[in-house]
Amino acid sequence: MRQVYLDYSATTPVKKEVLEEMLPYFTEKFGNPSSLYGIGLSAKSDLNKAREKIAKLIGAEEREIYFTSSGTEADNWAVIGAARAKKAKGNHIITSAIEHHALIHTCQYLEKEGYDVTYLKVDSKGCISLEELKNSITDKTILISIMFANNEIGTIQPIKEIAEIAKSHGIWFHTDAVQALGNIPINVKELGIDMMSMSAHKIYGPKGVGALYIKKGVVIPSFMNGGAQENKRRAGTENMTGIIGFGKAAELAGANLEKHIKQVSELRNYFVKEITSKLEDVDINGDMEHRLPGNINLTFNYAEGEALLLYMDSRGISASTGSACSSASFTPSHVLSSLGIPLEKIYSSIRFTVGDFTTKEDIDYAVEEIVKIVEKLRGFSAFSKERTWCNNGNV
Amino acid sequence: MRQVYLDYSATTPVKKEVLEEMLPYFTEKFGNPSSLYGIGLSAKSDLNKAREKIAKLIGAEEREIYFTSSGTEADNWAVIGAARAKKAKGNHIITSAIEHHALIHTCQYLEKEGYDVTYLKVDSKGCISLEELKNSITDKTILISIMFANNEIGTIQPIKEIAEIAKSHGIWFHTDAVQALGNIPINVKELGIDMMSMSAHKIYGPKGVGALYIKKGVVIPSFMNGGAQENKRRAGTENMTGIIGFGKAAELAGANLEKHIKQVSELRNYFVKEITSKLEDVDINGDMEHRLPGNINLTFNYAEGEALLLYMDSRGISASTGSACSSASFTPSHVLSSLGIPLEKIYSSIRFTVGDFTTKEDIDYAVEEIVKIVEKLRGFSAFSKERTWCNNGNV
Amino acid sequence: MGMYNDKVMDHFMNPHNAGAMENPDAVGTYGSPVCGDMMEIQLKIENNIIVDAKFRTFGCGSAIASSSVATDMIKGKTLEEALNLTNKNFIDELGGLPGPKIHCSVLAEQAVKSAIYEYAQKNGLILDGLKGFNPDLEIDEHHEEE
Amino acid sequence: MGMYNDKVMDHFMNPHNAGAMENPDAVGTYGSPVCGDMMEIQLKIENNIIVDAKFRTFGCGSAIASSSVATDMIKGKTLEEALNLTNKNFIDELGGLPGPKIHCSVLAEQAVKSAIYEYAQKNGLILDGLKGFNPDLEIDEHHEEE
């Protein structure tokens, strides 16, 4: 059966070129970068070449890139690090209601310690209000952390404007760019970003490696205590193969960016056009303008999400409800709720993400199958245009 | 030129069988274990098979193993986690003076927060005193963390006795087994360990993945906030390939343990015998009885360590001064200082570790070259038996 | 490997008795927007025996599979027999459900009971198995396992 | 790729003037157990010209390479000329040293000065380059770059 992977936001396969670059570091070039002899020193030097590639992709300097074990770690480090570093100044953090759990749960952790967190609302397109941001700032505000682009609905925030507001108040600005990286152009210097989280496995690199960009001059304490790795700011023997792979993936992402954007947005648009022309009662969630090129989030009214996913899976099609990371928890998406989407629609919503290996044939196959599946599920659903949650029996 | 790697304690190459097991997870089996469709669910199931293999190696249950990004993270998590979990009970932690920096720097971090830390002294063999341990316990003691085996001198601590003391006082016992794993038999249940840190890249697995054993019933807060991975106790997309590799490495380590111990200890003993019979003024640091099978730490009096390393490197021989992780920091080893070894001898000390790929020919070659190198360096050293630091000029 | 066993998957992918019937003798619905599940059961009843059953369900794989086995199992049973079936019976018939999905089978039990309750009310029947049953009871009490 | 450039490596692996001489006219030692480095310089001096120099060093690659170039560079120089050489000159001659290793080259400068100081003291010479020089000064002040 045809396999059509439409969940590139959850994770990507490692590209052939990336894996090839990694392979020697498992076996021959296995030295510990902290070692002083040949294979250690050359590991260190290759590690820094990977660092340079990531710096280049985002317009940073090499020494402003710190490797971590994931986007999650980068988020934890940035937020907890800023909280600790700026304790004397204040205890107020501003973020948004639609951040990834890595950010939200970290903020909640800090709230238990006595920090105040403002979760900015978003409009129906998933965008924060700059006015509300400005109004939320107090003299105790120490960090603004707003994600670059959302993982469920793909909405891209006005990062430059946010950075300017932060700067004008002398507040650090962190952004979670895990989904944005490799999908839209990013220049941290032009945008005025102080810290930025990244993850390799969303850009055709391996899982288990991420990075935090920390602008020169921004000093936050280590999140991981131990050896002198990463310029003494992040301890732990470096994930050499992961870092090498991340570097290569970043290089490819930079080289392919224009082509990638064109290709995946065309396929995504084609998918949306086909689905919505063949099926009634399909809503598009989020904004079509300020949106990641490969992302689409659709509500298939009256058909339930998990059932949809499993039927699609049985036809070889992979997509997800809510964020992949919380799929296992069966809780309705906090992102879609924040857009004001009612629960019953959230339960019928699916995220599709198109990626570099998606073809038009994949889309045609997926559309055909999805149409059949939705029709089948709607055929025996308790709901329909006529029978909704509101007018239905004893609910 | 022949390459003789004698630094298996710093890191190991990934074994062929391990890499082979990992490879499919980069490309075809690349699903996110949190995803609900086929390749996600099978990733999750394979991840748990790897967990089982690690559990088996140490006599734990599958669900007691939590994957981390390194031994360093496991150490940070265990110690900071215990400190947070037991805050209400007390603020006193007991550890040893010869722990890895991942442990010591984490304790120092907690000291800044107001925790009290006792660093137990060790005797000239590198062993803590059980008497002193008992005497250090107060009613505020919340954690005892003593490493299983030391990374520089290989000394194995009386873990079972320590665990008993901890248990009799109702105190959690954590041990850093990063060096012990795969080198000596470990059964956490028989030994009575509450938490134990491990790292894949010391047992022929990949760098960038570790694990923390947390006994059922021991509850510490997450170190990484975010998604629901690792039974909600450690967020972040799982390092799938790393975990699969760790699992395979653990399986091999278990299967080969007896053979491994015999082989590396024989080669290590042969190395020591040869070196000490061919060179005068060589001291053995640590204890030959309670010692990791592949480890030896030698002081080549009057020849300086970094110079020795570089000369050896030029002859294809890799070894290290101090702990690999702090090699780049040029500070004298806190472990050797704790044994009471004077500074000038610490500067002449080298750690060699024999591993599964070391041959007798390697040892013969290394001995021959090392003898020549030591003689050359001694030949123009400022020191000799007659001229020591103490009787020398204006020092 | 998957979340569900083969039997559940089969009932989910090829559900029995899915859809609606003409002129049902009884209809019961049960669900909760909090759970994101809703189920409707339609029954044809002759001489207090369930001669046909259909379901329409908005819900996850577990909800749909439970709907399928529940309608299978009640067919041919007397109303009292049908009332004696609990979600446990449906789960057993399905060969088990994953822990967090147990509550979806409760849905089927409650929807069946609701339909019979409606029928009993309409026809003035007093059925032992309906003692204490209240179709407006929230099912959220079954949620503790999550 | 390595920590040191090729020139440093060459001086380190094949040091010039390593060892001791018979009846040196001046001997200077300098070092610190804290740094883990110790250097001894022996000089043969004729008419205030350094005609031969030897070193014995316990130290890292940088210390040994500095010893090697320092002894090379002072040979044939007058005492005053030799005193004008600083660690900067040795580093330049070596084509650079890594940051944390700069202090090792100070060792060579100080050892040369110590040897000449001893010679000057013994022979009642007043040398401009020794003004303010004190061989017992700790070199740790040069440590800030670590």
Ligand SMILES: Cc1ncc(COP(=O)(O)O)c(C=O)c1O
């Ligand atoms: C926006 C966003 N932030 C953070 C993360 C977490 O990154 P990682 O998967 O590397 O832990 C993800 C991915 O799941 C994400 O989409």
Ligand SMILES: Cc1ncc(COP(=O)(O)O)c(C=O)c1O
């Ligand atoms: C005893 C000990 N603990 C902890 C660590 C750190 O583990 P990792 O290298 O996985 O960060 C090491 C290795 O460097 C070690 O030897």
